[in-house]
Amino acid sequence: MIEQPRMINICDVWEETPDTKTFFFPFEGPFTPGQFFMIWIPLLDEKPFTISYIQEEFLGITVLKRGIFTQKFHEKKAGDSIGIRGPYGKGFELQTDLRSCLIGGGIGMASLATIVDRLHNVTIIQGAKTSSELLYRKRFQDMNLCTDDGTLGYTGTTVDVLNALLEKQRFQKIYACGPERMMYKISEICKKHDIEYEASLERYIKCGFGVCGQCDCSGQRTCIDGPVFHQQELIRMADFGKISITKTGERVIHP
Ligand SMILES: Cc1cc2nc3c(=O)[nH]c(=O)nc-3n(C[C@H](O)[C@H](O)[C@H](O)COP(=O)(O)OP(=O)(O)OC[C@H]3O[C@@H](n4cnc5c(N)ncnc54)[C@H](O)[C@@H]3O)c2cc1C
Numbered sequence: 001m002i003e004q005p006r007m008i009n010i011c012d013v014w015e016e017t018p019d020t021k022t023f024f025f026p027f028e029g030p031f032t033p034g035q036f037f038m039i040w041i042p043l044l045d046e047k048p049f050t051i052s053y054i055q056e057e058f059l060g061i062t063v064l065k066r067g068i069f070t071q072k073f074h075e076k077k078a079g080d081s082i083g084i085r086g087p088y089g090k091g092f093e094l095q096t097d098l099r100s101c102l103i104g105g106g107i108g109m110a111s112l113a114t115i116v117d118r119l120h121n122v123t124i125i126q127g128a129k130t131s132s133e134l135l136y137r138k139r140f141q142d143m144n145l146c147t148d149d150g151t152l153g154y155t156g157t158t159v160d161v162l163n164a165l166l167e168k169q170r171f172q173k174i175y176a177c178g179p180e181r182m183m184y185k186i187s188e189i190c191k192k193h194d195i196e197y198e199a200s201l202e203r204y205i206k207c208g209f210g211v212c213g214q215c216d217c218s219g220q221r222t223c224i225d226g227p228v229f230h231q232q233e234l235i236r237m238a239d240f241g242k243i244s245i246t247k248t249g250e251r252v253i254h255p
């Protein structure tokens with residue numbers, strides 16, 4: 001049966017970057033980092049978002065302004081209501097004692113933020129196009145930052161930073177979320193160095209509970225089999241990093 005969205009009131013809004021805001025709302029119930037909620041704006045649409053903050057009985061969602069839906073979301077203020085259903089999907093399987101590395105590309109960092117404090121020995125790599133897009137600079141002070149345009153940190157990608165770190169140290173587990181090509185390249189590195197790997201895929205999600213097939217990646221439904229997949233599953237998914245499905249169902253091959 002389709003779960004109906006329930007209306008909740010936004011209780012706080014934080015500006016994270018010029019294009020990114022975090023919306024806090026009350027939530028009680030179990031939630032695994034990496035799972036997502038479907039957020040409904042009445043008369044507009046419903047879209048998936050992960051939880052980026054867990055604070056006692058409040059959760060936070062960090063939203064990057066991209067298109068019509070996220071622009072309308074950014075207009076919401078404390079006291080306004082949104083519809084919510086979930087949590088859905090499979091989150092991260094945390095192995096807290098391993099030497100871990102978290103790799104966030106762009107807004108992908110939001111999905112990893114709630115696991116930072118749960119890992120005992122963690123290195124964070126965050127990449128963005130430019131410095132003003134880097135997230136949580138005050139929240140996590142010790143990050144390896146990189147930007148495409150060199151405005152902050154290393155000039156280059158998170159993959160370059162990971163390769164440089166691996167020349168000096170070893171990680172036992174890597175968690176990643178970001179552009180799929182980035183996650184694919186990290187998967188290849190993990191294969192080469194025999195590192196455990198989990199990645200959260202961003203496929204187009206419509207229903208969010210496994211019936212429409214829109215979020216397919218080689219027979220795996222991102223909404224219920226993922227969004228977090230293990231290396232063993234990613235290796236078997238021929239579409240991972242290579243083919244995506246648009247909102248109209250068209251298969252697009254990425255060079
Ligand atoms: C599991 C999951 C978790 C996500 N968590 C976050 C998050 O925490 N913060 C955040 O800012 N964004 C998150 N996203 C992406 C977010 O859902 C889209 O950015 C948002 O739907 C864009 O809508 P729009 O109308 O503003 O932009 P549009 O102009 O419609 O789309 C811009 C881009 O957003 C992506 N997108 C659009 N609609 C969807 C959809 N229904 N499902 C998946 N991707 C879509 C596509 O890549 C598209 O090219 C997540 C996506 C997934 C799949």
Ligand code: FES
Nearest residue numbers: 206208212213223
């Ligand atoms: S979004 Fe419908 S099956 Fe996954």
